[in-house]
Amino acid sequence: MAIRSDEIGEILKQRIASFEAPVVDAHEGVITSVGDGIARIYGLEQAMAGELLEFPGSGGRGTVLGLALDLREDGVGAVIMGPYGHLQEGDTVRTTGRIAEVPVGDELVGRMVNALGQELDDRGPIETAQSLPVERVAPGVMLRQNVDTPLQTGLKAIDSMIPIGRGQRELIIGDRQTGKTAIAIDTIINQQGTGVICIYVAVGQNAAKVAQVRATLEQHGAMEHTIIVAATAADPAPLQFLAPYAGCAMGEYFMQKGGHACVIYDDLSKHADAYRQLSLLLRRPPSREAYPGDVFYLHSRLLERAARMHDDEGGGSLTALPIIETKANDVSAYIPTNVISITDGQIYLETDLFNAGIRPAINVGLSVSRVGGDAQTRAMKQVAGQLRLDLARYRDLAAFAQFASDLDRRTREQLERGQRMTEVLKQPQYEPVPLGKQVVQIFAGARGYLDDVGIDRVADFERSLMRFLDQNKPEIEKDIVEQGKITDETEKELRSAIEDFKKGYAG
Numbered sequence: 071m072a073i074r075s076d077e078i079g080e081i082l083k084q085r086i087a088s089f090e091a092p093v094v095d096a097h098e099g100v101i102t103s104v105g106d107g108i109a110r111i112y113g114l115e116q117a118m119a120g121e122l123l124e125f126p127g128s129g130g131r132g133t134v135l136g137l138a139l140d141l142r143e144d145g146v147g148a149v150i151m152g153p154y155g156h157l158q159e160g161d162t163v164r165t166t167g168r169i170a171e172v173p174v175g176d177e178l179v180g181r182m183v184n185a186l187g188q189e190l191d192d193r194g195p196i197e198t199a200q201s202l203p204v205e206r207v208a209p210g211v212m213l214r215q216n217v218d219t220p221l222q223t224g225l226k227a228i229d230s231m232i233p234i235g236r237g238q239r240e241l242i243i244g245d246r247q248t249g250k251t252a253i254a255i256d257t258i259i260n261q262q263g264t265g266v267i268c269i270y271v272a273v274g275q276n277a278a279k280v281a282q283v284r285a286t287l288e289q290h291g292a293m294e295h296t297i298i299v300a301a302t303a304a305d306p307a308p309l310q311f312l313a314p315y316a317g318c319a320m321g322e323y324f325m326q327k328g329g330h331a332c333v334i335y336d337d338l339s340k341h342a343d344a345y346r347q348l349s350l351l352l353r354r355p356p357s358r359e360a361y362p363g364d365v366f367y368l369h370s371r372l373l374e375r376a377a378r379m380h381d382d383e384g385g386g387s388l389t390a391l392p393i394i395e396t397k398a399n400d401v402s403a404y405i406p407t408n409v410i411s412i413t414d415g416q417i418y419l420e421t422d423l424f425n426a427g428i429r430p431a432i433n434v435g436l437s438v439s440r441v442g443g444d445a446q447t448r449a450m451k452q453v454a455g456q457l458r459l460d461l462a463r464y465r466d467l468a469a470f471a472q473f474a475s476d477l478d479r480r481t482r483e484q485l486e487r488g489q490r491m492t493e494v495l496k497q498p499q500y501e502p503v504p505l506g507k508q509v510v511q512i513f514a515g516a517r518g519y520l521d522d523v524g525i526d527r528v529a530d531f532e533r534s535l536m537r538f539l540d541q542n543k544p545e546i547e548k549d550i551v552e553q554g555k556i557t558d559e560t561e562k563e564l565r566s567a568i569e570d571f572k573k574g575y576a577g
Contacts, residue, residue: 097114097116097164097165097167098113098114098162098163098164098165099111099112099113099114099117099145099146099162099163099164100112100113100159100160100161100162100163101125101157101158101159101160101161101162101163102145102159103159104150104154104157104158104159104161106351107149107150107154107306107307107308107348107351108147108148108149108150108348108351108352109125109136109147109148109149109150109154109157109163110145110146110147110148111123111145111146111147111148111163112144112145113145113146113163114138114145114146114163114165116165117138117141117146117165118138118165118169119138119139119141120137120138120139120169120170120204120205121137121138121165121166121167121168121169121170122135122136122137122138122166122168122169122170122171123135123136123137123138123146123148123163123164123165123166124136124163124164124165124166125150125154125157125161125163126156126157126161126162127156128153128155128156129156134150134151134152134153134154134157135150135151135152135186136148136149136150136151136163136308137149137151137170137308137312138165139348139352140352140354147352147353148163149306149307149308149311149348149352150306150308151185151186151306151308151309151312152306169203169204169205170203170204170205170312170315171201171202171203171204171319172185172186172187172201172202172204172316172319172320173187173196173198173200173201174187174198174200174201174202174319174320174322174323175198175199175200175323177196177197177198178196178198178297178320179267179294179295179296179297180293180294180295180296180297181193181196181297181298182284182297182298182300183196183297183298183299183300184299184300184301184305184309184313185299185301185305185309185310185312185313185316186309186312186316187201187316187320190300200323202319202320202322202323203319204312204315204316204318204319205315205371206319206322206375208371208374208375208377209375209377209379209383212380213377213379213380213383214237214377214378214379214380215378215379215380215381215385216378216444217235217236217237217238217378217387217414217441217444217445218235218444218445219235219236219237219378219387219445220233220234220235220236220445220446220447221234221235221236221238221257221266221332221389221445222260222264222505223253223256223257223260223502224256224257224259224260224502224503224504225253225256225257225430225497225502225503226494226495226497226503226508226511226512227430227432227495227497228253228417228430228432229446229450229505229508230450230453230454230457230458230495230508230512231432231434231437231454231457231458231461232415232417232432232437232438232439233439233441233442233443233445233446233450234257234389234391234439234441234445235378235389235441235444235445236266236330236378236387236389236445237376237377237378237379237387237388237389238376238389238390238414238415238439238441238445239373239376239389239390239391239392239412239413239414240389240390240391240413240414240415240416240417240439241391241392241393241394241409241410241413241415241416241417242254242391242392242393242394242416242417242419243393243394243395243396243401243406243409243410243416243417243418243419244395244396244399244418244419244420244421244431245395245396245397245398245399245419245421246395247421247424248419248420248421248424248431249419249424249429249430249431249499250336250337250393250395250419251279251283251336251393252430252499252500253417253419253430254270254334254336254391254393255283255286255287255292255500256499256500256501256502257332257334257391257502258270258287258292258295258296258332258334259287259290259292259500259502260502261292261295261332262291262292262294262295264330265329265330266295266330266331266332266389267295267296267297267321267324267329267330267331267332268292268295268296268297268331268332268333268334269296269297269298269299269317269318269320269321269331269332269333269334270283270287270296270297270298270299270317270334270336271299271301271313271314271316271317271333271334271335271336272298272299272300272301272302272313272336273301273310273313273314273335273336273337273338273340273341273344274301274302274303274310274337274340274341274343274344275300275302275303275336275337275340276302276303277300277302277303277304280298280300280302283298284298286500290500297317297320299313299316299317299320300313301313303340307344307345307347307348308344308348310340310341310344311341311344311345311348313341314335314338314341314372315372317333317335318333318372318375318388318390321333321388322375322388324386324388325377325379325384325386325387325388326384326386327384327386328379328384328385328386329386330386330387330388330389331386331387331388331389332388332389332390332391333376333388333389333390333391334391334392334393335372335390335391335392335393336393337392337393337394337395338369338392338393338394338405338409339394339395339405340395341368341369342361342365342368342369342405345361345362345365345368346360346361346362346365349361349362350362358404359404361404361405365404365405365408366408366412369392369408369409369412370412372390373390373392373409373412373413374412375388375390376388376389376390390413392409392413394406394409399420399421401418401436414439414440414441415437415438415439415440415441416436416437416438417432417437418432418433418436418437419431419432419433420432420433427496428492428496429496429497429499430497434458434461434462434465435462435465447505447554447555448554448555449505449509449550449553449554449555449556450505450508450509450512452555452556453509453512453513453516453556454512454516456516457491457512457516460484460487460488460491460516461488461491461492461495463484463488464484464485464487464488464489464491464492465488467481467484467485467488468485468488471485483521486521487515487518487521489525490515490520490521490523490525490528491515491516493525493528493529494511494512494514494515494520494528494532496529504551505550505551506547506548506550506551507536507547509550509556510535510536510539510546510547510550510564511532511535511536513556513564514532514535514568515528517565519568519569519572531575534571534575535568535571535575538567538571539567539571542567543563543567545563546560546563546564546567
């Protein structure tokens with residue numbers, strides 16, 4: 071049957087009149103797929119990279135936050151920072167207009183929070199007046215100044231040979247169970263009374279281990295200047311990914327005020343694994359060892375934010391102590407080499423040394439601080455200037471000496487001195503030593519006052535010497551700390567005091 075042209079026009083007019091094109095808000099989108107903590111969303115044309123998104127909460131109550139990580143022409147890939155089992159296709163997602171941020175401020179000190187700044191310690195909600203974005207551009211070179219103020223760890227082996235300065239990035243690297251976290255905790259404990267706020271970020275750790283760290287810090291009174299940011303192994307990968315950035319933002323608050331902060335990332339190996347999980351679920355192309363191509367940038371944009379600001383910018387500092395776990399001492403693996411190239415040096419812990427009873431188990435040959443003597447007091451430089459070279463030489467000699475049956479006198483003396491200095495640098499866990507006492511103990515060993523003391527009596531000699539000086543010559547340690555150096559007069563008094571002590575020492 072033929073249809074006239076005027077009828078065709080009429081039909082088109084009717085169709086046009088009845089056509090309904092729903093208006094989609096550019097700030098809303100619809101979930102097209104969800105699973106494994108990842109949601110794909112159609113819409114959200116106005117979404118920004120790293121923006122917080124609102125997903126519907128369970129049972130229609132509240133909302134669950136997500137993070138826009140994958141921006142594409144046809145939609146957004148987001149990670150969900152909370153329970154996602156109730157979400158399904160067709161649910162509405164809204165943008166918030168806010169880049170991911172965390173609460174910051176003095177109110178957080180002494181508390182344990184998650185990667186979103188929410189309390190985990192059952193001490194009530196945390197009310198802060200300020201928030202900072204978790205990702206920020208690192209301060210430029212012109213806004214910084216030279217790192218020349220020491221951050222004392224209280225560990226003789228580190229403060230004497232691998233000094234850390236305020237504003238430095240010093241990597242702690244080694245196999246599991248070699249004492250990496252112990253070094254970090256000692257450093258936190260040693261900051262009492264220094265005005266340095268410490269942020270301990272636990273990424274992918276066992277919840278029991280995090281609780282143990284918190285208990286240790288409380289036992290030593292160190293929680294008074296510490297914030298713990300915990301994203302344990304039981305938490306979703308998005309929270310593990312976000313936690314180091316959240317801890318860094320909390321530290322930056324104090325740096326901006328002209329204060330000093332130290333952030334410990336324990337550890338970035340698990341952080342990289344969490345990011346790899348997210349990236350693979352977001353269908354990003356895998357690169358070496360299945361990590362995404364931007365995994366270097368993941369850590370560089372985090373660690374570059376550590377700085378010592380110029381006096382015109384307040385003079386504050388943010389020190390970063392990232393921890394990396396190696397497998398079978400392989401420092402040439404992908405993530406370890408990445409972080410080594412980003413940081414200003416590394417403290418390398420070795421399983422063999424740890425098992426041999428040398429604790430902290432620091433390999434002097436592979437450990438280095440690129441700030442070096444700039445981050446040491448003059449007093450420490452005076453007593454420990456040659457210590458690192460002497461110890462390295464001793465380890466080489468010891469390796470060859472085990473094959474030699476007859477050694478000349480000078481070689482024997484070097485071996486004896488090296489053995490005693492190794493004993494001097496040993497230290498019990500969670501017992502940081504103040505700077506003045508470190509200088510005195512290293513002085514006694516380096517100047518030969520321990521040469522006639524039995525190797526198994528070195529620790530007892532040190533303890534007895536410290537008690538003797540505290541009771542009879544407390545002004546020596548006081549002068550070293552106040553003047554920052556050992557004057558000729560102080561050295562004369564110190565030598566005299568050690569000699570007097572040795573006369574009555576029955577070691």
